[in-house]
Amino acid sequence: MLKNSTEKLNFFKQAFNSEEFRQNGHKIVDILADYMEKASSGRLNYVLPPIEPDEMMNLWDGEFSAEPGKAPDEMVKKVVKYSNHLLHTKYIGHQVISPLPLAALFSLTGSLLNNSTAVYEMAPSVTIMERNLIKWMSNLIGFRENSDGIFTSGGTLGNLTALLAARQAKSGYDIWTEGSKDSAGLAVMVSEQCHYSVKRALQVMGMGETGVVTVPCDEAYCLDTEKLEEIYEKAINEGKKVIAVAASACSTATGSYDDLEKIGEFCGQKGLWFHVDGAHGASALLSEKYKGLLNGIHRADSVVWDAHKMMLMPALSTAVLFKNSESSYEAFSQKASYLFEKEAREEWYNMAHRTMECTKPMMAFNLYACLSVYGTKFFGDYIDHVYDLTKEFAEVINQSPDFELAIEPEGNIICFRYLKNRDEDINELQFKIRKKIISEGSFYLVQTVLRNKAYLRCTIINPLTTIKDLKELLDKVREVA
Ligand SMILES: Cc1ncc(COP(=O)(O)O)c(C=O)c1O
Structure with a gap:
């Protein structure tokens, strides 16, 4: 309980203390930098944490204590652990980018x-x-x-x-x-x-x-x-x-x-x-x-x-x-x-x-x-890189008789399906493949239905993803199918 106005003010001053901000900031940036290292080098065990919503509910307190409780760095570690890891090179899901780390710092500013x-x-x-x-x-x-x-x-x-x-x-x-x-x-x-x-x-x-x-x-x-x-x-x-x-x-x-x-x-x-x-x-x-x-x-x-x-x-x-x-x-x-x-x-x-x-x-x-720091060419090069990589991946798919492309990709979105196991419903098979892969956590990819045909769908958006990651995806699909 805060008794008088001086105590209250001191309490607020503590929350706005620049030294505390500096220390928390250093700790948090260290945690994030270590995370970046781990995620982008593929050393995380999964892309999407294999946790169903009901189970996730149990991991997060539904009520807040009236008094101070958790340490800031612990909160950061926990949210990092239980997030979808867009920085992972095997994140090839929806059109959401792992942003430039510098942009995240500008965002903090x-x-x-x-x-x-x-x-x-x-x-x-x-x-x-x-x-x-x-x-x-x-x-x-x-x-x-x-x-x-x-x-x-x-x-x-x-x-x-x-x-x-x-x-x-x-x-x-x-x-x-x-x-x-x-x-x-x-x-x-x-x-x-x-x-x-x-x-x-x-x-x-x-x-x-x-x-x-x-x-x-x-x-x-x-x-x-x-x-x-x-x-x-x-x-x-x-x-x-x-x-x-x-x-x-x-x-x-x-x-x-x-x-x-x-x-x-x-x-x-x-x-x-x-x-x-x-x-x-x-x-x-x-x-x-x-x-x-x-x-x-x-x-x-x-x-x-x-x-x-x-x-x-x-x-x-x-x-x-x-x-x-x-x-x-x-x-x-x-x-x-x-x-x-x-x-x-x-x-x-x-x-x-x-x-x-x-x-x-x-x-x-x-x-x-x-744009001021990196220059405009950097962004054009990024487009070239992911659009080119998607075409290269399409070429690999075209050369694999057990896969079929929906259409040749124009940009960095690509839809394809696995054709073997014909005794199974071919559409159901794609859904099951995706579910299995994301529950294992080895890749994060999505799905779509085009003219009644189900496809696996990838957006190759992480600039650190390579053709090796994408070939590994095809092998993973074969394996789980
Ligand atoms: C073509 C297109 N338009 C609009 C949107 C919606 O954008 P936002 O998610 O930023 O609201 C999307 C999202 O994927 C999109 O692909």
């Missing part, structure tokens, strides 16, 4: 400073870094001078932000102020393979299932541009008002890049908003070798680009980029007060006008600082 990028006064330096990054990324896309954008927490929120702007710009009335009119029948054309966050955004926006007009994919799981006209006409004949097309660059399941030139041209002809979900694949713009996958992206009205996927940043760090600066103010267009709108445009430096979030972490600092 951002956490301590905690300058929320809502208004300039609360985040003077990082606001400017964010602005500079937006300009730099817009240039890579090929947007002209008038482009603009913001950083937000994740591709999901990024897609929602961009689609809100699309709706405000194309609905034909001031939907922000007047609310959605049932009769409007607004709809957005999306690829059969779009990330679920795109459809979710449309449904969050009240457009319902009918507001999602699905365009089938071709053999390569890219939006079939041959079908665009027909699907568009059908939607119009059903009384829908199509306002936009959302393309994937690339798609989540197979990493397929939609034909942005053709989709952009179609949107131009019809006067539709063109949104590109480049959450995963826009980073290929940094690679001389692979940037051609994004030809036509300059035609977009909005682009979502996650730095926490293929730019090695910790979660979350998403840029939403608009071709026209004006659009960046439209997602959260405060028509209720025209004056306020006017103010928002004059206050470009108060970013909360244009984001769903008010308080926002210093995500731009991590990226800005890492």
Whole structure:
């Protein structure tokens, strides 16, 4: 019990004691550095701890003592032990990166400073870094001078932000102020393979299932541009008002890049908003070798680009980029007060006008600082490395008669299946193989179903993963199958 105000103050002073921070910091960084060494050299016993959720519940106290208890370094050791080890070279699962360790230290700095990028006064330096990054990324896309954008927490929120702007710009009335009119029948054309966050955004926006007009994919799981006209006409004949097309660059399941030139041209002809979900694949713009996958992206009205996927940043760090600066103010267009709108445009430096979030972490600092330290080429080289490695792995699979690729990979996402043991249900077999491998902990990989066929799915995202790791995966699949 704290008796008087002096005791209380001393207690708080202890929590904010710089020497204690230094000591804890050194201890924690030592633990993390040792962990990094172990994880990246493959000396950890497993990638994902083989512990079911119910069992995990028993490992973590559900209640907190009123008095001080655990040591900070013990907490760190425990969370490290029971986490999924993205740093392990045999982590080839979802599209979540083991971030640059330096970015993690920058993130620590951002956490301590905690300058929320809502208004300039609360985040003077990082606001400017964010602005500079937006300009730099817009240039890579090929947007002209008038482009603009913001950083937000994740591709999901990024897609929602961009689609809100699309709706405000194309609905034909001031939907922000007047609310959605049932009769409007607004709809957005999306690829059969779009990330679920795109459809979710449309449904969050009240457009319902009918507001999602699905365009089938071709053999390569890219939006079939041959079908665009027909699907568009059908939607119009059903009384829908199509306002936009959302393309994937690339798609989540197979990493397929939609034909942005053709989709952009179609949107131009019809006067539709063109949104590109480049959450995963826009980073290929940094690679001389692979940037051609994004030809036509300059035609977009909005682009979502996650730095926490293929730019090695910790979660979350998403840029939403608009071709026209004006659009960046439209997602959260405060028509209720025209004056306020006017103010928002004059206050470009108060970013909360244009984001769903008010308080926002210093995500731009991590990226800005890492680009400044490592230079841009480092990031292009990373793309080249993992995209090349994925192609090399595909070649190995192609030469293995007991495996089958879903499609040739364009980027660093690859889907394949094991073909032997034909007496078993071949789909069930893939699920069982994955379950067995991840429960052993030797690899972490995921699965997907494409046109009723189950596949093992890998994202080769850790820059330290090698072809040896991937060949070992094939052997492991054979062994457990
Ligand atoms: C193509 C695509 N779009 C959007 C998202 C969602 O991004 P986030 O997880 O940052 O919300 C993902 C996530 O994997 C994705 O692959």
